[in-house]
Amino acid sequence: MKKIRQVSFLALALATLLLFSSCLSSRQQNSVVRTIEVTGTSEVVLQPDIASFSIQVQEQAPTTGEAQALANAKMAELLAVLRKNGVADKDITTTGLTLRPNYDWIDQKQVLSGQLASQSLSVTLRNLASIGTVIDQLGQVSSIQLDSVRFDKEDKTSSIQEARKKAVDDAFAKAEMYATSSFMKVGKPVSISESSFASNGYSVRAKTMLASESLAMGTEVPTGSLTVSASISMVFEMY
Structure with a gap:
């Protein structure tokens, strides 16, 4: 009788151990989190509302005072x-504001040719409809340099937010596609990180303009469009 009890106890202990091992194994399997990482990208097109450019004047004269007076007079016309x-x-x-001597090389010798005075301005134009007119009028001032007209949008906040939301939607769509192809379902996001963001204006080259140049036709400066883009990396649970 005692022997039967011992055998029964051992059988019960073995069964309990097997049940515990089975539960532990099942729990370990359930604790494994399957994930997928995808990148969502998007672009949003917007219209520029400001233009920026630089203007430079440079004059040479026998003395610094004379060169500076000439440059100041020309800058006053531009302003x-x-x-x-x-333009406010x-x-x-x-x-930039520079006063310096200027030298020429003659017979392999450095010879003083006069004094230089130069000044440069950075200008922001908010009325884009007037940009052609402004450039034409600036071009009536003799021998100025106008560099790289650049178009941009002053406040891109809403466009950036829109690009980010579209990037998230793109990431979700990709995760759903991969999950469906793998006979799985998409769970909650585990992590989200913005890997890159870009927003660039663009430039238009403008050459030195002389008052003697004929302006039979007004200058046309198409403003085009801008693009903001976002890229977001997301990790999703899969089950």
């Missing part, structure tokens, strides 16, 4: 054109 066309003072910034 008058800008202000007449509604806060949108006109001096980016």
Whole structure:
């Protein structure tokens, strides 16, 4: 009788151990989290509402004072054109002001040719409809340099948000496609990270303009469009 009890106890212990092992194995399998990582991208097209460009004047004369007076007079003409066309003072910034001697090389010798005075401005134009007119009027001032007209949008906040939302939608769509192809379902996002974001204006080259140049036709400066883009990396649970 005692022997039968011992055998029964051992059988019960073995059964309990097997049941525990089975539960543990099942729990371990359930604790394995299957994931998939995808990248969502998007682009949003928007219209520019500002233009920026730089203007430079440079004059040479026998003395620094004379060169500076010539440069100042020319700069005054440019500023008058800008202000007449509604450009506010806060949108006109001096980016360079130089007074220096200028030398030429003659017979392998450095010879003083005069004194140079130069000044450059950075200008932001908010009325894009007037950009052709402004450039034409600036071009009436003799021997100036106008560099790289650049178009941009001053406030891109809403466009950036739209691009991010579209990137998230794109990531979800990709995860759903991969899950369906693998006979699985998409769970909750495990992590989200913005891997890159780009927003670039573009430039238009403009050459030095001379007052003697004929302006039979007004300058046309198409503004085109801009693009903001977003790229988001997301990790999803899969089951």
